[in-house]
Amino acid sequence: MGRWLQAGNELLGIVVLRFRFPVNVWAGLLMLWNLGAVLFLDTTYGVVALLAMLVAVQVMTAIYVKLGFVRLLGAGHVVWIPMLPWFALNLPDRGPLYWWMVGLIAINSLSLVIDTVDVIRYLRGERAPHYRWRLEQTSPES
Numbered sequence: 001m002g003r004w005l006q007a008g009n010e011l012l013g014i015v016v017l018r019f020r021f022p023v024n025v026w027a028g029l030l031m032l033w034n035l036g037a038v039l040f041l042d043t044t045y046g047v048v049a050l051l052a053m054l055v056a057v058q059v060m061t062a063i064y065v066k067l068g069f070v071r072l073l074g075a076g077h078v079v080w081i082p083m084l085p086w087f088a089l090n091l092p093d094r095g096p097l098y099w100w101m102v103g104l105i106a107i108n109s110l111s112l113v114i115d116t117v118d119v120i121r122y123l124r125g126e127r128a129p130h131y132r133w134r135l136e137q138t139s140p141e142s
Contacts, residue, residue, distance in 0.1 A: 068129030074115025
């Protein structure tokens with residue numbers, strides 16, 4: 001459990017502290033918007049979105065533990081694929097929940113496009129970690 005928690009903290013640290021502008025802003029927006037699910041835990045949508053985020057984090061942590069910060073990490077967001085169309089087809093009436101879901105659909109859909117490109121690049125051979133937690137291990141590919 002200790003290594004798992006350390007790996008999760010390293011992943012978060014890389015995203016928050018090592019990503020450069022504008023990627024850091026994008027990643028922060030993605031995380032914060034998804035965390036917005038806690039404001040709607042009284043709805044099925046909030047619960048599903050939070051569970052999807054937790055599953056994605058676990059998948060990405062597992063990949064990070066095995067392979068490092070590789071392009072395959074985007075595969076963790078695969079859990080959004082069934083969630084996003086379901087949300088889009090079941091939007092509630094206008095209000096805070098509606099606007100959060102619209103934003104979530106837009107942000108996560110764009111992220112899935114980016115993730116798909118990254119996973120394809122990984123499968124085509126770009127397998128070297130492009131970020132490392134320790135600065136002295138950073139490769140020039142970042």
